[in-house]
Amino acid sequence: MSAPQPQAAAALAAQAAVLVVNAGSSTLKFALYPRSGDSAAEFAAHPSFASGQLDGLQPGGRLQLCAAGEAPVDLDAGQDEDDRFDVALQALQRHVATVAPQARIVAVAHRIVHGGGEFVAPIVLDDAALQRLARLAPLAPLHQPHNLAGVAALGRAFPGLAQVGCFDTAFHASLPDLETRFALPQVLHDEGIRRYGFHGLSYQYLMQVLPAFSARAGGRVLMAHLGSGASLCGAVGGRSVATTMGFSALDGLMMGSRSGALDPGVVLHLWRLGWTEAQVEKLLYKESGLLGVSGLGSDMRLLRRAAAAGSETAGRAIDLFVHRLRRESGALAAVLGGLDVLVCTGGIGEHDAATRAAMAEALHFLGVTIDPQANAAATGDTIRPIHAADSAVEVWVVPTDEGRVAAQAAWALLGTSAGDAAEPPG
Ligand SMILES: Nc1ncnc2c1ncn2[C@@H]1O[C@H](COP(=O)(O)OP(=O)(O)O)[C@@H](O)[C@H]1O
Numbered sequence: 001m002s003a004p005q006p007q008a009a010a011a012l013a014a015q016a017a018v019l020v021v022n023a024g025s026s027t028l029k030f031a032l033y034p035r036s037g038d039s040a041a042e043f044a045a046h047p048s049f050a051s052g053q054l055d056g057l058q059p060g061g062r063l064q065l066c067a068a069g070e071a072p073v074d075l076d077a078g079q080d081e082d083d084r085f086d087v088a089l090q091a092l093q094r095h096v097a098t099v100a101p102q103a104r105i106v107a108v109a110h111r112i113v114h115g116g117g118e119f120v121a122p123i124v125l126d127d128a129a130l131q132r133l134a135r136l137a138p139l140a141p142l143h144q145p146h147n148l149a150g151v152a153a154l155g156r157a158f159p160g161l162a163q164v165g166c167f168d169t170a171f172h173a174s175l176p177d178l179e180t181r182f183a184l185p186q187v188l189h190d191e192g193i194r195r196y197g198f199h200g201l202s203y204q205y206l207m208q209v210l211p212a213f214s215a216r217a218g219g220r221v222l223m224a225h226l227g228s229g230a231s232l233c234g235a236v237g238g239r240s241v242a243t244t245m246g247f248s249a250l251d252g253l254m255m256g257s258r259s260g261a262l263d264p265g266v267v268l269h270l271w272r273l274g275w276t277e278a279q280v281e282k283l284l285y286k287e288s289g290l291l292g293v294s295g296l297g298s299d300m301r302l303l304r305r306a307a308a309a310g311s312e313t314a315g316r317a318i319d320l321f322v323h324r325l326r327r328e329s330g331a332l333a334a335v336l337g338g339l340d341v342l343v344c345t346g347g348i349g350e351h352d353a354a355t356r357a358a359m360a361e362a363l364h365f366l367g368v369t370i371d372p373q374a375n376a377a378a379t380g381d382t383i384r385p386i387h388a389a390d391s392a393v394e395v396w397v398v399p400t401d402e403g404r405v406a407a408q409a410a411w412a413l414l415g416t417s418a419g420d421a422a423e424p425p426g
């Protein structure tokens with residue numbers, strides 16, 4: 001993205017924008033969205049006007065701003081985590097002032113992974129809500145503490161601005177009762193030990209754009225969000241009816257460094273062997289999945305290269321990822337009673353044609369056939385159909401945009417007054 005010339009910038013009218021933040025353990029992803037209509041076509045147009053990522057937020061990391069269309073910039077950062085956040089946010093503000101000088105940030109919206117049973121719709125965050133959300137941190141230790149640290153840091157950077165929380169779990173509030181239950185005593189269910197489901201902002205985005213492209217978007221849709229975290233969601237009428245992640249973001253598919261579904265007997269066994277809670281948590285969240293099985297890394301690109309160069313462990317990790325995808329897809333297709341549409345998204349779903357081909361092959365018995373050329377040509381740049389002309393099931397590759405959904409939620413909560421505040425005087 002190139003910076004507008006000063007004269008051109010001066011001529012631009014102030015435009016209200018929502019800054020969307022997705023804070024992770026070592027990265028902070030951000031994007032700036034103007035107000036736009038909520039139609040499927042406008043959603044699909046990807047209208048964010050500044051976006052990027054801040055890397056290296058953990059102490060000792062190399063703090064770097066990677067903004068869309070620009071070379072990465074190294075930042076001079078201290079060792080203290082709060083200082084690093086603040087330096088990173090000042091850089092973000094400078095970047096926004098350069099590439100989108102017309103933007104006037106009127107609110108900040110955060111992706112917050114766990115909303116529990118209580119937060120089933122976006123809210124304007126206040127101290128009481130933040131305290132209750134902090135209690136959910138043990139259920140999403142890889143995400144929730146960082147999400148909330150992001151809220152605190154943005155509060156310091158933009159004092160007085162409304163901060164909106166958008167919950168990954170909220171899209172799954174529509175799950176049928178049975179789908180939320182584990183086969184455990186009722187008392188535990190009543191205490192909140194149940195399936196919640198995650199990646200909800202991504203699934204909501206897919207369900208909002210798809211109707212502009214497919215007349216069958218309201219039918220039985222299987223969505224595969226395959227990124228560092230990976231899950232599946234089955235939807236009918238645009239609403240979640242089944243999903244693979246559960247109480248935490250550990251369940252279901254094999255992931256970059258997470259195990260996915262695991263016999264709980266394994267955890268008991270490790271405890272008996274003397275593993276501590278912290279060691280088990282690290283194993284399941286950070287040392288398993290593609291990384292654990294391959295012993296090489298969690299990134300599918302790296303594993304594809306290693307497998308092509310003859311690495312047996314990389315090949316096994318990919319095979320297991322695909323096998324688990326086959327098993328879980330079959331389970332959700334059974335819950336849906338068949339498929340009308342399959343949607344692939346997330347870093348792997350958008351970019352890895354071989355994984356998509358394997359998934360389609362696994363679901364061929366349900367009528368899924370892809371067009372190999374269309375599949376190879378789909379690189380995650382835009383929404384593309386990849387099914388063969390005679391496929392009974394449509395297959396789409398859709399680049400997801402969780403930020404767009406969070407921005408929409410902020411606009412809806414803040415009403416028209418937020419936009420009016422940024423109109424140029426006179
Ligand atoms: N070109 C690509 N080919 C294959 N896999 C890719 C490609 N680009 C990204 N990925 C995979 O996607 C993952 C990141 O997915 P993404 O959805 O961006 O993750 P997250 O938002 O959870 O950090 C990477 O770890 C890698 O496995």
Ligand SMILES: CC(=O)OP(=O)(O)O
Pocket residue numbers: 113143168198199227228229230249
């Ligand atoms: C919930 C989850 O796993 O998120 P991510 O894929 O961003 O890690």
Ligand SMILES: [Mg+2]
Pocket residue numbers: 227228229
């Ligand atoms: Mg993600």
